[in-house]
Each structure stands twice: as C-alpha cells, then as structure tokens.
Amino acid sequence: MRRTVTFIAVLVATVLAASFLPPDTSLQQVKKSGVLRVCMPRSYPPFVTDQGERPGLDVEIMRAVAQELDLRLFIAVNPAMGTTFDPRRWNVNRAQCQVLAGGTVGTTTTRSYLEVSAPYMVTGWAMVSESDLDMRSGTRVAVYSTNAGLDRLALSQVLRDRQVSIVVAQTIDQAEDMLASGAVDALILDAVLASQTSATHGWHFSWVAEDLSAFPVVLGFWKGDITLKRAIENALVQLGSSGRLDEIREAYGLSALWQEWRATR
Amino acid sequence: MIDQLEARTAADRSVTTTPGARNPTVLWGVYAVWLRELKRAVRDRSQLIGGVSRPLLWVVILGIGLNPYFRGEVYGEVRFVVPYTYLQYIFPAVIVLNMLYTSVQSAVSVVWDREFGFLREILVSPLPRGAVLLGKVLGGTTVALGHGLIVLLLSRFVDVNISLARIGQGLLFMALLGFALTTLGVVIANRLRSFEGFGVFSNLVILPLYFLSSSIFPMDPALTRTQTAVHYPDWLIFLVHWNPITYAVDALRGVFIGFNQFDPATGPVVIGAMAVVLFAVAWWDFRRA
Numbered sequence: 413m414r415r416t417v418t419f420i421a422v423l424v425a426t427v428l429a430a431s432f433l434p435p436d437t438s439l440q441q442v443k444k445s446g447v448l449r450v451c452m453p454r455s456y457p458p459f460v461t462d463q464g465e466r467p468g469l470d471v472e473i474m475r476a477v478a479q480e481l482d483l484r485l486f487i488a489v490n491p492a493m494g495t496t497f498d499p500r501r502w503n504v505n506r507a508q509c510q511v512l513a514g515g516t517v518g519t520t521t522t523r524s525y526l527e528v529s530a531p532y533m534v535t536g537w538a539m540v541s542e543s544d545l546d547m548r549s550g551t552r553v554a555v556y557s558t559n560a561g562l563d564r565l566a567l568s569q570v571l572r573d574r575q576v577s578i579v580v581a582q583t584i585d586q587a588e589d590m591l592a593s594g595a596v597d598a599l600i601l602d603a604v605l606a607s608q609t610s611a612t613h614g615w616h617f618s619w620v621a622e623d624l625s626a627f628p629v630v631l632g633f634w635k636g637d638i639t640l641k642r643a644i645e646n647a648l649v650q651l652g653s654s655g656r657l658d659e660i661r662e663a664y665g666l667s668a669l670w671q672e673w674r675a676t677r
Numbered sequence: 678m679i680d681q682l683e684a685r686t687a688a689d690r691s692v693t694t695t696p697g698a699r700n701p702t703v704l705w706g707v708y709a710v711w712l713r714e715l716k717r718a719v720r721d722r723s724q725l726i727g728g729v730s731r732p733l734l735w736v737v738i739l740g741i742g743l744n745p746y747f748r749g750e751v752y753g754e755v756r757f758v759v760p761y762t763y764l765q766y767i768f769p770a771v772i773v774l775n776m777l778y779t780s781v782q783s784a785v786s787v788v789w790d791r792e793f794g795f796l797r798e799i800l801v802s803p804l805p806r807g808a809v810l811l812g813k814v815l816g817g818t819t820v821a822l823g824h825g826l827i828v829l830l831l832s833r834f835v836d837v838n839i840s841l842a843r844i845g846q847g848l849l850f851m852a853l854l855g856f857a858l859t860t861l862g863v864v865i866a867n868r869l870r871s872f873e874g875f876g877v878f879s880n881l882v883i884l885p886l887y888f889l890s891s892s893i894f895p896m897d898p899a900l901t902r903t904q905t906a907v908h909y910p911d912w913l914i915f916l917v918h919w920n921p922i923t924y925a926v927d928a929l930r931g932v933f934i935g936f937n938q939f940d941p942a943t944g945p946v947v948i949g950a951m952a953v954v955l956f957a958v959a960w961w962d963f964r965r966a
Contacts, residue, residue: 433737635748
C-alpha cells in the first residue's frame with residue numbers, strides 16, 4: 413500500500429513540477445534585451461497625455477511596472493491607435509512592442525486578438541450633464557468617442573432607441589463648450605474622461621445604460637506570451653499592495669470611479 | 678479488505694430477512710464492487726502512468742509545440758479567433774481525453790471478470806444486477822474523476838485561474854461525464870469477448886470521439902455555418918455537431934475558461950442524456966447476461 417501511495421505521489425509531483433515549466437520565451441526575450449516596449453496612442457487623455465508632469469495614467473503605470481521588473485521602458489507611439497474601428501488599420505505588430513496600453517478595454521473582441529491583464533481601471537459609456545437628466549426623446553447629446561475598445565454600435569443602438577438628437581464632437585474641448593453653452597443637454601463620453609470632466613466642471617455623472625457600463629481597462633499582450641503577461645500581472649499586484657497604483661489613480665482623479673466599481677464586485 | 682467487505686456483505690445478507698431492511702445490504706454490495714474497482718485501478722501502474730503521460734504529452738508537448746503557430750503577430754489578425762490562447766483552448770479537451778481513456782478502459786474489468794469467472798460469482802449472488810453494474814460504473818467514474826483532476830494540476834501552466842465555485846461545478850460535470858463514459862465502456866465490454874478485442878475497439882471509439890469533438894481545432898463560433906463550411910468540409914462539421922463529446926468538451930470549456938461554443942445548457946443536457954441512455958443499455962445487457 414505504501415509503495416502504491418509513493419508511486420501516486422511521484423506521478424502527481426511530476427505533473428505539478430511540469431506546471432512550473434515556462435510555457436514560452438516572451439519574458440526571457442524581454443529580460444535579455446532589458447527593454448519593455450509598449451505601444452500607445454499619441455494622445456488619449458487621461459490614459460496618455462502630452463503633459464510632461466502628468467503624462468497619463470497608463471504611462472505612469474507602465475513606468476512603475478518597468479521599474480518593478482528592473483527594465484527600461486520604451487513607448488512606441490502609434491498615432492493610428494484608437495482612430496478607427498478596425499485595429500488592423502492601426503498596424504500594431506509584435507515587432508513594435510510587447511505590450512499594448514493606452515485605454516485598452518478588455519472586451520471579448522479584444523480578447524479574441526490579445527491576451528489581457530487583470531483590470532487596473534474601469535470605463536464604459538457615461539453621460540455628463542449639468543444636473544440629473546433622464547435621457548429621452550428629444551434630448552440633445554454630444555458624443556465624443558475616442559476609445560475604439562468600447563462598443564460604439566451598442567451605444568448608437570441605445571441612443572436610437574431613446575430617440576435622442578445626436579451631435580458628434582471632434583474634441584473634448586468642443587464637447588465641453590457645447591454643454592456649457594447649452595447647445596446640448598448632455599455629453600456622452602467614456603467613463604474615465606466623463607469622471608474627470610464632471611469633477612472639473614462640477615457636472616453630474618451617470619452611466620448611459622447598465623449594459624454599457626463597467627468595462628475593464630487592461631494591458632494587452634500578444635497571444636501566446638504567457639510568461640510576460642504573468643510577470644507584468646505580478647508586478648501590478650505588487651504595485652497594488654504597495655499602494656502605488658492607488659496613488660497614480662488618485663493623481664488623475666480616478667480613485668472614486670475605481671473604488672465604486674470595486675465595491676460592486 | 679475486499680474479503681472483509683465481502684464477508685460483511687454476506688453477514689448483512691444473512692441477517693437481512695425483511696424486504697424493508699434490504700437497502701443497506703445493497704449499498705454495501707455497491708460499495709464493495711466500487712472499492713474493488715478503485716483498488717484495481719490504483720494498483721494498475723500502467724493506467725496511472727497513462728493518466729499522467731497523456732496531459733503531459735497533449736498540454737505540455739503538443740500545446741507548447743503548436744502555441745507559436747496560433748500566437749498573435751498583428752493586432753486584429755489571428756488565425757485562431759477565440760478569446761483564449763491555444764493552450765487554454767485545448768486544456769478542457771485534454772481533461773475529457775484523460776477521462777475518456779480512463780473510463781472506457783476501466784470497463785475492461787468486465788471482460789477480465791468474465792474471463793476469470795468472478796463476474797459469474799457476483800451475478801449469481803443475491804445482489805441485484807443493477808447494483809453490481811452501479812458499483813462498477815461508480816468505481817470507473819471515481820477513477821476517471823481522479824485522472825481528470827490530474828489534468829487540472831496543469832492549470833497554472835496554461836494560465837487558467839479556477840475559483841473554488843468553478844472547481845465544484847467542473848467536478849459535477851466531470852463526474853457525470855465519467856459516469857456516462859464508464860457506462861459506454863461497459864456497453865462495449867458486454868459486446869466483446871477478448872481483452873485484445875476490447876483494446877482495439879476502445880481505441881477505435883476513443884480517438885475518433887476525441888478528434889471529432891472540436892477539441893484541437895475550433896469551429897469558430899463567430900462564423901455562420903456557411904462561413905464555417907469555407908474552412909471545413911460539410912462531412913466534418915456534421916460529425917463534430919453530432920458527436921456528443923463535442924458538447925461535453927464545450928461544457929468544461931464554459932466552466933474552466935468561460936468560453937462556450939454552443940448554448941451553455943446544451944453540454945450538461947447532452948452529458949446527462951448520455952449517462953441515462955447508456956446506463957439503461959448497460960443495465961439491459963447485464964439483466965440478459
């Protein structure tokens with residue numbers, strides 16, 4: 413009996429030992445070069461900005477991650493990222509970077525093309541208005557959309573169903589001017605931007621619809637790069653435990669949105 | 678131990694004179710047959726090695742070998758449009774493969790017992806034949822479940838995080854699947870007369886069932902049937918869709934990686950129906966034996 417138990421224990425130990433083998437070489441290659449290359453859009457506030465002091469939530473998080481992993485960070489700016497629905501047109505490829513950041517939303521579509529990290533922020537379609545507003549037929553809204561990860565088709569379906577009058581804003585400044593001047597009754601923005609805008613102007617923040625809220629913001633990895641993903645996720649956990657992630661979120665006025673989402677989970 | 682149990686079962690039988698007190702005896706009988714199956718499996722080293730080598734070969738060797746061919750190179754372009762890596766995709770299928778082999782092969786004990794006269798002794802005992810069958814099937818189910826759990830040990834390797842709730846749900850599906858597959862093995866064993874015949878025939882059943890279960894290549898759920906027909910010939914799609922193991926693999930994918938190719942309710946229903954129908958067939962065979 414003892415021999416049988418020992419034999420089974422050896423077999424189980426073999427499988428467990430195999431589970432610790434590295435399944436790919438992605439982390440090994442990054443460590444060898446000493447550089448972590450991250451693809452980001454040129455500007456997508458507040459994830460990526462052109463302000464030196466506050467370069468963006470994702471830029472600061474990736475800096476902290478690289479520091480945690482003892483790597484040098486290289487940001488590969490891709491101006492096409494987020495500009496169209498079809499990510500193939502952005503021409504982001506493995507040769508440019510190992511990680512995609514800058515407001516990547518962890519939807520099923522994204523996960524069909526990329527491995528994604530655990531969320532470090534949350535977004536969704538949100539409405540900003542001067543006071544609490546019930547969106548219904550005849551309501552005038554300005555839509556400012558830059559995040560290709562969020563489902564724009566689902567948003568347009570909801571807006572059509574409610575028979576609201578839609579104007580497309582080209583920039584966030586233009587959208588804010590429209591609301592301030594009374595040209596529209598509300599702005600439709602992604603939640604991260606909406607959270608900042610409503611805080612800055614003292615406007616009211618609400619979600620557009622239950623099923624259009626709370627999409628996780630994640631880091632994207634190339635499919636098959638499990639070891640790199642695992643290392644960066646561990647670094648994010650370390651940064652979370654040390655409070656560094658909270659500090660970065662707080663610096664961008666996004667703690668309340670994150671905490672609210674965490675509380676619902 | 679078996680001798681003690683058999684003695685105890687016999688003792689229970691001798692004191693059991695009223696019909697109302699018969700159930701505990703039957704349960705002891707089922708327990709004795711179950712325990713015998715379990716001991717036989719635990720002492721069979723080749724079966725244990727097979728249970729470990731299959732996940733290592735399929736997940737660690739084949740999975741890693743093919744992984745680069747399915748990895749992403751350009752954002753928006755992948756050959757494999759499912760929201761998981763290839764390793765994660767085949768992981769639940771390898772659980773089913775390991776259970777498939779173990780369950781069906783465990784029914785070889787029926788051929789073995791028939792060959793050496795043990796089955797005859799059990800069948801002429803007062804224990805109902807249904808109870809003998811149940812004990813054998815439950816024994817095979819337990820062993821298959823153990824072999825399924827061995828694959829789960831590789832969850833870290835394939836980067837699948839499994840919560841306790843999901844493990845509970847997964848074990849339930851795996852137990853039901855193990856029951857259905859062991860019964861399938863018994864049905865096959867009832868129709869074959871030799872060990873060699875059982876070995877060849879069971880492989881003829883196991884491998885096609887596995888390969889035709891969308892286990893190692895996806896029938897892309899994002900595509901319509903017409904679009905799928907561009908990639909795969911109609912006969913292959915037909916066989917995959919009519920293979921019940923396809924839905925068992927899909928049920929485990931739903932539990933362990935949160936991805937269902939078909940309606941999530943289909944898998945459990947198909948596994949349950951398999952268990953009931955195959956057990957009924959096996960019972961019919963045992964009653965006629």
